[in-house]
Amino acid sequence: MKKYNYLLLLSAVTAATVFTSCDEDKLDIPQKGVASIEDFYKTDDDAESALVTVYADTYDNFAFMGDVTGWNYSPYLGLINWMGDDLILAGSDEGDCVGERELHDFRYTTSNSVVQAGYTLFYRSIHKCNLLLNNMADLSSPVIDRCKAEARVMRAFDHMMLGIYWGTPPIVTEVLTGASQPENCESQEYLMQWVADECDAALPYLEERKDVNDKDGCYKITKGFANAVKGKALMWKKDYSGAKAAFEQVINSNKYALVPSEDMCKIGHCNGKGSPEIVFEFNVVGSTTVNNLGNRQMGNFPYTFNWRFEFLGDGPKADKRLNNSGWGWINPDKKWAEDLIANDGLESARRKAWILTYDELLYNIVWPSDGNFADYDDVATNFVPGRTDAKATDKGRGVSKEYYGNGGYFCWRTVMHEKGDNLGFNWCGTWNANFTIMRYAEVLLLYAEACAQLGETGGKGLEVLNMIQNRAKSAHVSSSLSLEEVKNEKRFEMWQDGCRFADLVRWNDLETLKTADHVIYILDDALRLGQASEHKAVVKVDAGSTFRSKGAGFQVGKHELLPFPQTVVDLNKALKQNPGW
Numbered sequence: 371m372k373k374y375n376y377l378l379l380l381s382a383v384t385a386a387t388v389f390t391s392c393d394e395d396k397l398d399i400p401q402k403g404v405a406s407i408e409d410f411y412k413t414d415d416d417a418e419s420a421l422v423t424v425y426a427d428t429y430d431n432f433a434f435m436g437d438v439t440g441w442n443y444s445p446y447l448g449l450i451n452w453m454g455d456d457l458i459l460a461g462s463d464e465g466d467c468v469g470e471r472e473l474h475d476f477r478y479t480t481s482n483s484v485v486q487a488g489y490t491l492f493y494r495s496i497h498k499c500n501l502l503l504n505n506m507a508d509l510s511s512p513v514i515d516r517c518k519a520e521a522r523v524m525r526a527f528d529h530m531m532l533g534i535y536w537g538t539p540p541i542v543t544e545v546l547t548g549a550s551q552p553e554n555c556e557s558q559e560y561l562m563q564w565v566a567d568e569c570d571a572a573l574p575y576l577e578e579r580k581d582v583n584d585k586d587g588c589y590k591i592t593k594g595f596a597n598a599v600k601g602k603a604l605m606w607k608k609d610y611s612g613a614k615a616a617f618e619q620v621i622n623s624n625k626y627a628l629v630p631s632e633d634m635c636k637i638g639h640c641n642g643k644g645s646p647e648i649v650f651e652f653n654v655v656g657s658t659t660v661n662n663l664g665n666r667q668m669g670n671f672p673y674t675f676n677w678r679f680e681f682l683g684d685g686p687k688a689d690k691r692l693n694n695s696g697w698g699w700i701n702p703d704k705k706w707a708e709d710l711i712a713n714d715g716l717e718s719a720r721r722k723a724w725i726l727t728y729d730e731l732l733y734n735i736v737w738p739s740d741g742n743f744a745d746y747d748d749v750a751t752n753f754v755p756g757r758t759d760a761k762a763t764d765k766g767r768g769v770s771k772e773y774y775g776n777g778g779y780f781c782w783r784t785v786m787h788e789k790g791d792n793l794g795f796n797w798c799g800t801w802n803a804n805f806t807i808m809r810y811a812e813v814l815l816l817y818a819e820a821c822a823q824l825g826e827t828g829g830k831g832l833e834v835l836n837m838i839q840n841r842a843k844s845a846h847v848s849s850s851l852s853l854e855e856v857k858n859e860k861r862f863e864m865w866q867d868g869c870r871f872a873d874l875v876r877w878n879d880l881e882t883l884k885t886a887d888h889v890i891y892i893l894d895d896a897l898r899l900g901q902a903s904e905h906k907a908v909v910k911v912d913a914g915s916t917f918r919s920k921g922a923g924f925q926v927g928k929h930e931l932l933p934f935p936q937t938v939v940d941l942n943k944a945l946k947q948n949p950g951w
Contacts, residue, residue, distance in 0.1 A: 421517040431446075432444065442674070446491060449868075454874075455882065456870050458702070458888065459471045488535065489938065495525070500544060503522060529565055530561075536934060552945070566603050566612070569597070569599050577590070584644075588644045589644065594625055594649055594650075631842070634842070640803055676786065677696050681769055681772070682769060689736035691788065693785070698775065710724070714844040714845055765897065773894070776892070811838060811867075818832070822851050822853045835856060884924050
């Protein structure tokens with residue numbers, strides 16, 4: 371796709387402003403540097419520019435929505451990850467990230483900010499898609515047709531995600547006005563078939579990724595992504611034969627591949643951009659010359675996912691690979707982390723790429739006593755990772771006070787740990803990573819599941835499941851294909867890819883959600899407490915926590931779907947609220 375500067379699209383009201391003064395004709399001065407809708411949407415260049423706006427605006431709202439969520443986090447990643455049972459929302463204490471924890475806790479209301487932001491971000495993207503599709507509906511050229519097809523798949527993806535989380539959202543294919551009152555679609559199954567049909571309609575006009583090394587083919591909507599979206603939608607419809615066929619199109623194209631085991635640590639980081647495993651991601655390019663781009667770079671990811679350094683003293687700040695501050699909102703769930711280690715083994719490539727143990731924090735991360743290293747290269751050259759007696763008794767290492775919300779394990783997959791990750795554009799760094807929407811690993815696991823749902827116990831489904839397990843260097847490699855084997859593998863492989871909660875609902879594994887023990891753990895250190903002569907993790911449950919306060923917990927018949935935001939229901943009287951709300 372050609373690169374264009376962002377285009378500022380003005381609403382029709384700008385071009386039709388009426389002045390009531392008697393000298394209104396003197397005020398009717400054409401604006402310079404902008405195009406009215408009537409003069410736009412005419413040419414190939416117009417189509418390309420409008421498509422750039424689709425990508426740019428969608429990314430902006432997926433990654434950061436300050437007008438709804440404040441200066442906090444990616445509403446997209448919050449929506450798709452924070453209801454799972456595989457992570458804990460912690461922060462500094464109970465008074466931190468309260469609205470977000472309400473979502474995680476299943477004690478949110480129809481006015482919850484994460485729910486509102488999630489719903490809004492998809493319809494904002496749909497609006498930009500519809501501007502292009504509606505205004506160029508009667509025009510055709512190879513470029514225009516491709517641009518319309520990419521926008522059509524983006525719109526289909528938005529609707530699919532709305533269907534997964536809200537069930538029966540309105541299908542919107544027109545540019546809405548303030549008076550519009552769109553109704554619920556007739557069913558989730560109907561919506562998912564509509565998504566699949568939209569992808570089919572777009573496929574003939576889309577480009578294909580050239581090969582596994584084609585980075586540009588990751589940064590735009592291609593045939594591979596369209597078939598992946600189609601297949602995922604059909605999985606929710608329980609059309610497993612149709613889904614399998616769609617995923618086979620992606621697999622048989624030979625345009626995608628799992629990265630090697632040794633490169634799993636690059637997934638989601640600067641040196642993993644445009645990898646063979648990316649089916650689609652927003653390409654985010656850092657720049658000090660584009661106004662405010664540094665602050666928009668991956669939103670506030672460096673803070674949201676990073677460790678809470680106030681619990682660690684000044685120690686890990688000595689490691690120049692790391693960001694120097696963080697909110698500690700996300701910690702691995704203790705049971706999930708222990709199950710990952712039991713399934714994979716402590717030395718698996720996946721375990722090492724996804725999470726750190728407390729010992730690794732102590733002995734594989736640079737602390738002040740290890741030396742004064744100027745930058746990452748010096749660390750790599752001079753620092754020797756691993757436990758030593760001096761490190762084990764160094765009181766300057768480890769937690770400096772009780773670490774709230776931590777069960778002895780630390781995020782690593784979503785924490786800066788590469789030299790190029792931190793661009794340093796602002797006070798706390800800027801994460802130089804792309805915003806990934808779909809990895810090839812998800813396609814393979816969905817394909818394996820479709821095969822299992824169809825009763826297959828071997829063949830290609832087992833082959834691709836084993837590919838995931840062998841790449842992870844997991845101690846558990848399936849000898850036969852089954853739904854339970856796929857579920858087990860997906861629980862670990864897709865951590866923080868936004869699959870867990872939606873999968874549990876789709877599989878009707880509601881008991882898992884009902885019994886998820888979202889307690890708050892407190893991490894401390896036996897050496898700090900004077901209970902031992904060397905470092906050792908001490909984990910306890912915060913008995914005084916109101917984390918699971920009255921009204922918390924998954925309720926069958928209510929929490930399978932999110933409520934339509936109260937502000938939307940108040941404005942749109944035609945919209946029927948979801949059950950239980």
